[in-house]
Amino acid sequence: MLQFTDSLTGEKVEFTPRDPGKASVYWCGPTVYDDPHLGHARSTLAFDVLVRYLRWSGYEVCAVSNITDIDDKIINRAAAEGSSEPEVAGRYEASFIGQMDRLNVAHPDLRPRATEYVDRMVEVISDLVDRGMAYTTASGVYFDVDGLDDYGALVGRSVEDLREGAGARVEVDDDKGDPLDFALWKAAKPGEPTWDSPWGPGRPGWHIECVAMSLHLLGDGFDIHGGGDDLVFPHHENERAEALGCDRAFARHWIHNGMVQVDGEKMSKSLGNFTTLNDLLDTWDPRALRLLVLQTHYRRTMEVGSTTLDQSAAALARLDKFADRMAAADLPETGSDADVVDRFRSAMDEDLGSPQALAVIFDAVRDANRALDAEDDDTAAGLHAAAIELAGVLGLELGAAAAPARDVEDDAAAAEIDDLVDQRLTAKAAKDYGRADRIRDQLTARGIVLEDSARGTSWHRG
RNA sequence: GCACCGGUGCCCGAGUGGCCCAAGGGGACGGCCUGCAAAGCCGUAAAGCCGCGGGUUCAAAUCCCGCCCGGUGCUCCA
Structure with missing residues (x-):
């Protein structure tokens, strides 16, 4: 109630x-x-x-x-x-x-x-x-x-x-x-x-x-x-x-x-600590702001700044990776884990305790990851379903697909980067790690972060 | 000036009498993974007592009093 x-x-x-x-x-x-x-x-x-x-x-x-x-x-x-x-x-x-x-x-x-x-x-x-x-x-x-x-x-x-x-x-x-x-x-x-x-x-x-x-x-x-x-x-x-x-x-x-x-002070135009929402949402994923807002109880004064937004963006990235990992795991179809749902409801029923509700979701994320690591797919599936459903109740859609589209990269630059990534993979295949690392360092210097995985190498701007 | 709300680890922030030697997130550190990284996953440490000083109580971060600091309102700001 x-x-x-x-x-x-x-x-x-x-x-x-x-x-x-x-x-x-x-x-x-x-x-x-x-x-x-x-x-x-x-x-x-x-x-x-x-x-x-x-x-x-x-x-x-x-x-x-x-x-x-x-x-x-x-x-x-x-x-x-x-x-x-x-x-x-x-x-x-x-x-x-x-x-x-x-x-x-x-x-x-x-x-x-x-x-x-x-x-x-x-x-x-x-x-x-x-x-x-x-x-x-x-x-x-x-x-x-x-x-x-x-x-x-x-x-x-x-x-x-x-x-x-x-x-x-x-x-x-x-x-x-x-x-x-x-x-x-x-x-x-x-x-x-x-x-x-x-x-x-x-x-x-x-x-x-x-x-x-x-x-x-x-x-x-x-x-x-x-x-x-x-x-x-x-x-x-x-x-x-x-x-x-x-x-x-x-x-x-x-x-x-x-x-x-903002930074412990009243937010106001005159103090110059005022970012319009528009600018803020261009810089950070809007979901990061929602997550930040949810992490503070609605009645309390809350702190918003580039630091807290970065922190929320990092937490959000973890949730997205989780959603993507589970989606790729081909888990059995199942309903949401009842215990998690109950705990979420208790948290929200208590004066809309979104911070605790979020804690319930994060706990479910950790437990689901652990279950998947242990190849307990049924448990992972129920926890995953709960996390996705409950995040949705809070208005948060998870997964890379839910992230706002980034600016389209300059085609020429992207092609060049792709080419360098390919060269690095060739070098790696030849076990020429010196050359592979030089290419990676070169890209790092340009703000390009590489991510190797079993399916190949992807890159994004840091 | 008056009124109300708040001050919790490095940061953000739950918790409002015993279940708290204080949730969750970020960061840090360690492990797994990796040629090495990054990313990801897992784990660990971190508050010597929860702004300061008194008090109430068998028991307080949680209640009371005083003080300091921040915020909001006091005619048109969500």
Whole structure:
């Protein structure tokens, strides 16, 4: 039985879905104003694994993740580059999806866009106004935090506490009755995209889109709402306030993933330790990043850097070699080793313990290799099947065939290298090892690594 | 400043009262393989006590208090 930490209570809860056998999951997708970064990757991977695991566990899952395609930053970007908001949003939505595809992230069942939900947002806001939970000013419509008993419950702070912090740091907007109140609808400003509303032309505030979309697509009291830790406040707190302000049951459970650090520091553009995902995935196999993410528990802060990526790439290479070795061994067809599967399930059921789950897989790999060495093909087959199946549950496909295609080598250079490799083999056959080694050294100096095997010699760039 | 989260071997990182004299991965070392290597497989060592100082307990990496360090949040960043 799956248990996970519900960030609303901070306690582990047993997952008991609203509808038996079904799981409804919503997590916050990106605001598409720039290329995705490591943080997006980690968060998306975390929920990808959650969804995959729920499915594998037998749940019928409906997974929803949004695209926020209207927002201050998108407007600013469009203005800065002299293009339009839809153009900016479209470009970075495509960028996001493209990078997530490289990471083998399963597409959510539904991927709603904020701009497609403005009417429904207006409905939610109207409801809040009718119920006296929100008020109108010249600059827009604001949510009245005092109307809700447990505002601050998600972030674990009292209204007074939050107000103190807000008063200390935030410019209080004259229009707002309380510094904690937040905009549901922003009145139109020159040059900004606008939609019609009962309060005049304008655009939706933040937070509101996720409420409109999640409740519409998954229904009241859906199971799990997730996102990065940094969204807990104010984003998720405010979403919750909006839904509860309408007297509607919101997410039954909340799951938040930890942040990413680079070299022990906050990852940010200004620190210059920031690699775009795109560049990173050009340099490392996307599966190495997934493996790295899985090796850290999802709630913890994790370290990403060239060192840790290299380490994961090495581990991945071992898994690929394992898969290839077993595939070549012509093992009997068999199901996954039941004990390994059980241990994997125990690990994942315990707050999605992917690090331990991975340990189970690595143990199976070692044991399968040992079994194959001992010519115990039946044992090897069951362990191999389990390792492949369970890695798949985590979104990892193994084997050289699963690795991304390398850049096509320059034909002339490749032909020359092939020729040298042949010459070396000839020398070896003649037991002229001095010459064979000189050729190998020459190739090594060019960054070419040779691998001899019973089937001949292959080479790759080191 | 306030709040929350974290500090575990050379590195990444599990573990949150006894099953821990602490998983797994990387690296190191040794063996097998090889003409020798590389790759691969197997194995071994490595934390003198899990940031520092107190305390609770029969028992703590795990709970409490203080301190140091890192991160996140405090109006729009996953």
